[in-house]
Amino acid sequence: MNHDFLVGTMKINTAHHLEIGGIDTVTLTKEYGTPLFVYDVFQIKQQCQTFIQAFKELGVTAQVAYASKAFSCLAIYQLMAKEGMSLDVVSGGELYTAIQAGFPKERIHFHGNNKTEKEILEALDYQIGCFVVDNFDELALLNRLTTARKQVVNILLRVTPGVEAHTHDYIITGQTDSKFGFDLLNGQGEQAVKLAMEMPYIRLKGLHSHIGSQIFETDGFVMAIEKLLMQAAEWQQTFGFSLEILNVGGGFGIRYTEEDQPLPLAHYIQQIVSTVKEKTKQFALKLPEIWIEPGRSVVGDAGITLYEVGSQKEVPNIRNYLAVDGGMTDNIRPALYDAKYTGVLANRADETAEETYSIAGKCCESGDMLIWDLPLPKAHYQDILAVFATGAYGYAMANNYNRIPRPAVVFVENGKKQVVIQRESYENLIQLDQPLADFY
Numbered sequence: 001m002n003h004d005f006l007v008g009t010m011k012i013n014t015a016h017h018l019e020i021g022g023i024d025t026v027t028l029t030k031e032y033g034t035p036l037f038v039y040d041v042f043q044i045k046q047q048c049q050t051f052i053q054a055f056k057e058l059g060v061t062a063q064v065a066y067a068s069k070a071f072s073c074l075a076i077y078q079l080m081a082k083e084g085m086s087l088d089v090v091s092g093g094e095l096y097t098a099i100q101a102g103f104p105k106e107r108i109h110f111h112g113n114n115k116t117e118k119e120i121l122e123a124l125d126y127q128i129g130c131f132v133v134d135n136f137d138e139l140a141l142l143n144r145l146t147t148a149r150k151q152v153v154n155i156l157l158r159v160t161p162g163v164e165a166h167t168h169d170y171i172i173t174g175q176t177d178s179k180f181g182f183d184l185l186n187g188q189g190e191q192a193v194k195l196a197m198e199m200p201y202i203r204l205k206g207l208h209s210h211i212g213s214q215i216f217e218t219d220g221f222v223m224a225i226e227k228l229l230m231q232a233a234e235w236q237q238t239f240g241f242s243l244e245i246l247n248v249g250g251g252f253g254i255r256y257t258e259e260d261q262p263l264p265l266a267h268y269i270q271q272i273v274s275t276v277k278e279k280t281k282q283f284a285l286k287l288p289e290i291w292i293e294p295g296r297s298v299v300g301d302a303g304i305t306l307y308e309v310g311s312q313k314e315v316p317n318i319r320n321y322l323a324v325d326g327g328m329t330d331n332i333r334p335a336l337y338d339a340k341y342t343g344v345l346a347n348r349a350d351e352t353a354e355e356t357y358s359i360a361g362k363c364c365e366s367g368d369m370l371i372w373d374l375p376l377p378k379a380h381y382q383d384i385l386a387v388f389a390t391g392a393y394g395y396a397m398a399n400n401y402n403r404i405p406r407p408a409v410v411f412v413e414n415g416k417k418q419v420v421i422q423r424e425s426y427e428n429l430i431q432l433d434q435p436l437a438d439f440y
């Protein structure tokens with residue numbers, strides 16, 4: 001196998017099994033069943049500290065906000081709080097979970113292109129740190145609610161700088177034709193800044209842009225920063241706008257397969273900071289606080305999924321299907337984005353690959369495939385397949401199609417293990433259902 005995928009504490013132990021956090025993955029499956037998400041807590045902490053230290057070393061004031069859409073539960077919020085991270089939430093549900101986890105409210109940033117009045121009121125009640133306002137309707141709503149409550153809020157305006165990051169089409173969010181944010185090119189950004197500056201209880205602190213996800217180069221960030229700062233300088237001149245915070249979003253890429261060559265995280269930060277420093281100087285602006293909001297790069301490669309191998313189907317001269325006991329219900333990314341993954345047999349991790357299998361899920365759906373053409377040793381019934389880098393947008397996007405219960409999630413570190421999300425039971429599956437009443 002390719003050892004590049006053994007990040008953090010992952011290794012192959014003397015039993016020839018994949019090990020993570022000092023614990024044998026086969027033991028984990030015996031104890032907790034499959035499919036099972038396992039997170040290497042050491043690796044998550046390491047990613048957080050890499051971001052935070054990179055800013056520290058460059059001497060800039062920063063907030064690193066974990067984009068919790070990547071993976072959200074009480075325990076991850078608590079871990080992020082302990083690591084000194086801020087938090088990006090995009091719904092009342094994420095916000096509620098963060099508050100229940102005791103996450104410091106002042107470090108919560110509320111995103112989303114259609115925050116409901118109810119969600120906004122909840123966030124106002126919690127007195128969160130900042131709203132990232134996405135559109136004119138939200139701005140008007142926030143103005144109405146804060147005025148009625150006489151409550152001051154900090155906001156950033158999300159703008160679309162018209163920069164395309166080189167990544168998969170479906171997950172680009174920075175171009176002009178996007179459902180997110182105020183467009184800079186057509187003047188909506190400027191109009192929003194003017195409006196916000198006149199609102200009595202709104203404190204416009206700065207600008208936000210997010211140019212896409214799974215980005216492997218820094219050019220997009222450099223271009224977006226340049227555009228934002230140029231605008232900020234113009235608005236400072238023309239109507240006294242003061243940029244205190246510049247949030248450049250998330251999107252830092254990780255390795256899913258051998259084709260992915262991610263940059264070291266610190267490299268993105270160095271480029272971002274040096275561009276902000278250079279451009280603020282050029283445009284005679286004060287150096288703003290720099291905020292980022294990584295999701296995938298914080299939890300993505302720290303997570304693996306363990307599946308049990310079930311049935312096999314040989315299509316002679318075409319391919320061999322190997323089915324596992326999960327699929328698009330725990331990882332919809334291959335079906336949704338054609339996302340690529342790799343994996344190993346966790347119980348025979350150092351055996352030579354001699355077959356090629358296409359890994360199928362168990363849903364009633366032809367598109368329910370996890371990996372095409374994966375080289376593996378000859379697989380047997382009940383082998384354990386470990387799929388790497390499933391920590392981001394895996395469990396977070398899990399669903400109950402075909403009434404398949406969602407997996408359990410376990411955190412491991414230094415031989416310690418903890419279930420942070422229990423496996424869904426059949427009882428859980430019907431707990432919101434109501435039996436048919438009197439239609440007959």
Ligand SMILES: Cc1ncc(COP(=O)(O)O)c(C=O)c1O
Binds near residue numbers: 111212214297
């Ligand atoms: C506004 C915003 N911030 C942050 C993120 C996190 O992105 P990633 O997980 O790629 O770091 C996303 C998702 O793409 C996003 O839409």
Ligand SMILES: N[C@@H](CCCC[NH3+])C(=O)O
Binds near residue numbers: 069
């Ligand atoms: N869910 C996507 C990323 C969306 C990013 C959120 N704006 C993924 O799995 O890659």
